[in-house]
Amino acid sequence: MLMAGIFAAMLLMICINIPIAVALAMCGVLGLLFTEGTDSLVTIALDMYDGSTKFSLIAIPMFVLAGAIMNAGGITDRLINFVSAIIGFIRGGLAMVNIGVSLFFAEISGSAVADVAAMGSILIPQMKKRGYSKEFSAAVTSSSASLAIIIPPSIPMILYAASANTSVEQLFVAGVVPGLLGAGGLMTVAYFFAKRYNFPTEAAFNLGRLRETFMDALPAFTLPVIILGGIFGGYVTATEAAGLAVIASLVVSAWYGNLDISHLRRAMLDGGIQTAVVMLLVAASVLMGGFLTRAQIPQQLAEGILSITTQQWAILLILNFFFLIIGFFLHSAAAIILVIPIVIPLITAAGIDPVHFGLVVTLNLAIGQQTPPVASVLITACSVARANIWEVSKVNIWFVGVLLAVLMLCTYVPSVPMFLVEYFYR
Known part of the structure; x- marks a missing residue:
């Protein structure tokens, strides 16, 4: 009661x-x-502080800052030029470029909102000029930006690892294959739209232009090598990789010599606000977690579901529906912080790998970023495109279908995302 x-x-x-x-x-x-009286409130300030200062959480502001530096330092423009030289000649090439650059940018920022804000402000106006509808432009930008919470480094994965007390490095590795599958699926849908509505191609493929843009973007390619190579190779933790990402972004931006200080300042302020919101959620969750633990709510939930079924596939199906529903109403960070401490005992009792489950949760919340009423990423894309959210959603449902297909594949064929984890860590 x-x-x-x-x-x-x-x-x-x-x-x-x-x-x-x-x-x-x-x-x-x-x-x-109500459960323990006023004596239990004596240490709440210290509990909140301890909960929000875990070493792994330091990675969040660092990755956000790295993404801001990357965008302000002209790195994004060079990536767009390079990806355009590779696939711009395909029908609907600028949509393909949008997805391809989002895939790369996701490896730096770990934030879907940062991705859509950075990419959308550059690519959406260009797509509209080239004859793409504003609804399609917003939909493809929004859905591809959600790759940022699947591809490592992912801020929701960091929060999940902290909440579930599992390895963030293994979660990052598990996200690689689903992220690539998602990007391939989104490009396929974009191509069908391009054929149907006769969207334009960009410049014809030119080997000389490809070589020129590759050499121009070459310093930027060191960023994912440093981040992912360091993590996968076991040389650095995710938090240390975040610090390296900031340093590397500054060095590459200085190499290009066009770091926009005013743009960087605004991006850093926005990133600071975003980080503060997440940290406040983490700190608040400590209090709720303490209450739930003492009231044994997670254990009661686990016992209730296990009394209905002990089949892993059925438990995963129930939890998939649950996370898809709460994704409609909660930001991904809030959903992870509020729900994961409750369901982890169920996952443990059912014998489900917490790393595998973390990927399932992340994919669910990537879909939640695209489904109103909350839909933080979709709303950001619609704002940039000046498009109606419901009209965009009619187009975006096809891209959301791709994310759902990847979710089902990763849920019920765990070897797809987990074989890299097995190779590197087990």
Whole structure:
């Protein structure tokens, strides 16, 4: 009864536009107060501080900052030119370029919102000039940006690893194959749209232009080598790789000699705000987690579902539906922080690999970024394109279908995402 009252109070606060972190913290305090009295509140400030200063979480602001430097230093423009030289000659080539550059940018920023803000401001106006509809331009930019939370480094994966006490490096490795499959599927859908609506091709393939753009973008290619090579090779942790990404982005931007300081300052402020929001959620989740643990809610949930079925495929199906639904209403960070501590005991009891489950959760939340009413990434893309969100959603549903297909494949054929983890770590 108390649990139902606490969650009802939190839902009410969210509905009246109280920030989720504040609602989460208030409900956690109320739960502790009712179950253990005022003595349990003495250390809440220290608990919140300890929970939000885990070493792995330092990677979040570092990857956000690296993405800001990359965009302000002219690296993004060179990547666009290079990818355009490779695949721009295909029908609908600029849409392919959009997806290809998002795939690369995802390896630096780890943030889908940062990706769509950076890529969309450059590519959406160009697509509209070339005859693409604003709805299609927004849809392809939005859906490809969600690759940023599948391809490593991924901020939601970092949060999941911290919440589930599992390896963030193994999660990063597990995300590589699904990210590539997602990019390939999105390009296939974009090509069918291009054929149907006769979207233009870019310049014909030219080996000389490809060589020129490759040499121009060559310093930028060191960034994923440093980040992913360091992590996969076991030389650095994810947090150390984030620090290296910042340094490498600064060095490459200085090499190009066109770092826009005013743009960088704005991007750093936006990144600081985004990081502060996530950290406040993490700190607030400590209080709710303490209450849930003492009330044994996660254990009761695990026992309830396991009394219905012990089949892994059925449990994963239930949790997939659950995460798809909450993705409609919660930001990915809030969903992970609020729900993962509750379901981890169920995952452990069912014998499901926590790394595999982390990838399933991440894919679900990538889809949630594309589904209104919250749809933070879709809303950002619509804002840049000045398009109606519901009209964009009619186009975007085909791209969301690709993400759903990848989700089902990774859920029920775990060898697809996990074989690299087995190769590198087990």
